[in-house]
Amino acid sequence: MTCDEVRRQLGALIDGELSPDLRLDIEPHLAGCEACAAELDELRGLASGLALPSVAGVPSELWASIERGLDGERTELLRRSPGVRRMARLPWALAAVVTLAVGLGLVGLLRNDSSARASSIDFTLLLDALPHDAKQAFTKFVSHYDAKEASPEDAKLFAPDLNFEVPEELPGGFRRGSVYVLHFGELAGVAATYDRDGEFLGVVFHRPVHTGHCKPHKDYPCVAGHQEGHKVSVGQWRLVHLMDPTTCHCVLSRLNEQTELPPIMSAVAPPLPSGDGGRHRD
Amino acid sequence: MPDEQELVKRCRAGDREAQRELYAQTSERIYALLLRMTSSRDDAFDLSQSTYLRAFERINQFDGKSSVATWLYRIAVNEALQLLRRSATARGKLKELETRQPGDAGAGADIVRMDIDDALGQLDGDERAILLLRYQEGLDYRMIAEALECAEGTVGSRLNRARSRMRALLGGSYGRREEEDVGAHPRSSG
Numbered sequence: 122m123t124c125d126e127v128r129r130q131l132g133a134l135i136d137g138e139l140s141p142d143l144r145l146d147i148e149p150h151l152a153g154c155e156a157c158a159a160e161l162d163e164l165r166g167l168a169s170g171l172a173l174p175s176v177a178g179v180p181s182e183l184w185a186s187i188e189r190g191l192d193g194e195r196t197e198l199l200r201r202s203p204g205v206r207r208m209a210r211l212p213w214a215l216a217a218v219v220t221l222a223v224g225l226g227l228v229g230l231l232r233n234d235s236s237a238r239a240s241s242i243d244f245t246l247l248l249d250a251l252p253h254d255a256k257q258a259f260t261k262f263v264s265h266y267d268a269k270e271a272s273p274e275d276a277k278l279f280a281p282d283l284n285f286e287v288p289e290e291l292p293g294g295f296r297r298g299s300v301y302v303l304h305f306g307e308l309a310g311v312a313a314t315y316d317r318d319g320e321f322l323g324v325v326f327h328r329p330v331h332t333g334h335c336k337p338h339k340d341y342p343c344v345a346g347h348q349e350g351h352k353v354s355v356g357q358w359r360l361v362h363l364m365d366p367t368t369c370h371c372v373l374s375r376l377n378e379q380t381e382l383p384p385i386m387s388a389v390a391p392p393l394p395s396g397d398g399g400r401h402r403d
Numbered sequence: 404m405p406d407e408q409e410l411v412k413r414c415r416a417g418d419r420e421a422q423r424e425l426y427a428q429t430s431e432r433i434y435a436l437l438l439r440m441t442s443s444r445d446d447a448f449d450l451s452q453s454t455y456l457r458a459f460e461r462i463n464q465f466d467g468k469s470s471v472a473t474w475l476y477r478i479a480v481n482e483a484l485q486l487l488r489r490s491a492t493a494r495g496k497l498k499e500l501e502t503r504q505p506g507d508a509g510a511g512a513d514i515v516r517m518d519i520d521d522a523l524g525q526l527d528g529d530e531r532a533i534l535l536l537r538y539q540e541g542l543d544y545r546m547i548a549e550a551l552e553c554a555e556g557t558v559g560s561r562l563n564r565a566r567s568r569m570r571a572l573l574g575g576s577y578g579r580r581e582e583e584d585v586g587a588h589p590r591s592s593g
């Protein structure tokens with residue numbers, strides 16, 4: 122066998138795909154030919170270089186986002202024409218990018234698309250990190266909007282346009298953790314965390330934003346108490362938004378919105394004073 | 404594998420637990436492949452997502468001739484190739500700018516040696532796919548043929564071509580230059 126003939130088979134040899142006959146032909150040549158043996162070494166080096174395990178683990182949010190697709194967004198995802206997909210990603214895909222960008226310190230680049238404009242509040246940042254650790258997801262979400270801890274009184278001063286309450290205790294026995302003031306672009310927002318024996322509940326208040334941005338996930342109309350709104354479910358978790366003219370009240374919890382949630386919504390979203398007074402102001 | 408058949412059967416019935424189980428068993432491999440195919444975590448994330456959504460949607464088309472893993476590799480590779488084709492122009496230009504800085508071209512070649520992942524990034528998507536399926540994922544030629552939907556007899560020559568391109572890109576340490584200066588090369592001495 123010539124060197125050329127041998128070299129054509131070296132790939133199959135390192136891949137373990139060479140027929141026994143050919144192997145028998147090649148091996149004596151390799152034993153006697155330094156150049157072909159060196160070539161074989163190179164190929165083995167390349168193979169082991171390519172085999173290096175990838176260091177990154179599977180992102181924890183991946184399954185949640187697949188599950189959301191299974192729950193209803195699949196058709197939309199698959200229907201998107203290839204050409205527009207990069208630009209018009211589903212918002213929850215964008216959130217994955219945003220989440221990463223935070224880690225990479227690239228958030229400034231993405232702000233133009235997500236948080237800088239007041240009209241787009243990216244709840245996907247929150248929803249994508251569910252359901253594994255809701256509290257952590259919530260913290261991540263608020264810190265994306267420059268959360269600063271504040272007293273309830275300061276939060277009211279900070280966001281005088283918003284109609285909300287963050288009582289020390291909510292119906293059902295949830296006790297208040299932290300209160301935060303947030304910046305949704307130019308607009309003020311407020312968030313608070315609650316806890317009931319380790320069960321997390323979070324609330325966010327913001328000015329009603331353009332509907333398209335307020336509900337990026339597949340969401341459904343719902344009624345809680347006297348208010349109409351919409352909800353997004355991720356696993357056991359649901360993010361319920363109820364809106365009055367001044368404020369969108371969002372509650373993240375595992376509570377049933379028919380039974381357990383209404384008293385809580387009433388506590389954090391007091392009815393607006395009738396007439397044109399109240400806090401409403403444009 | 405009876406377990407696998409059972410799992411697929413449950414997935415066909417839309418059993419969410421089974422879907423999750425299949426995901427748990429395979430996602431590390433699929434994500435790792437897509438990450439190295441795209442060199443981008445967010446692309447790998449998106450593509451993994453669409454891979455599983457397509458897989459669950461089309462699980463009735465899975466005929467059981469290959470393993471589920473191979474079938475998932477096939478979907479994942481197709482998803483990745485579509486993406487790479489779409490962004491080939493833009494990405495190619497970017498790479499050119501990144502890798503061919505003025506001054507690097509001549510003398511730089513000896514100093515700046517491309518590493519394996521850089522070289523992989525320069526290959527065409529299908530070359531990248533076949534190398535990763537073989538060496539990162541450890542598929543044999545028959546499985547590769549199933550994953551890439553090509554004749555098994557062509558796998559060897561495709562791999563030869565892809566390896567040659569890698570070695571050309573990698574230059575000194577893996578490449579053809581070896582033949583010219585065997586004696587001078589530290590790896591060959593001895």
Ligand SMILES: [Zn+2]
Pocket residue numbers: 123124125127150154155156157158
């Ligand atoms: Zn020889």
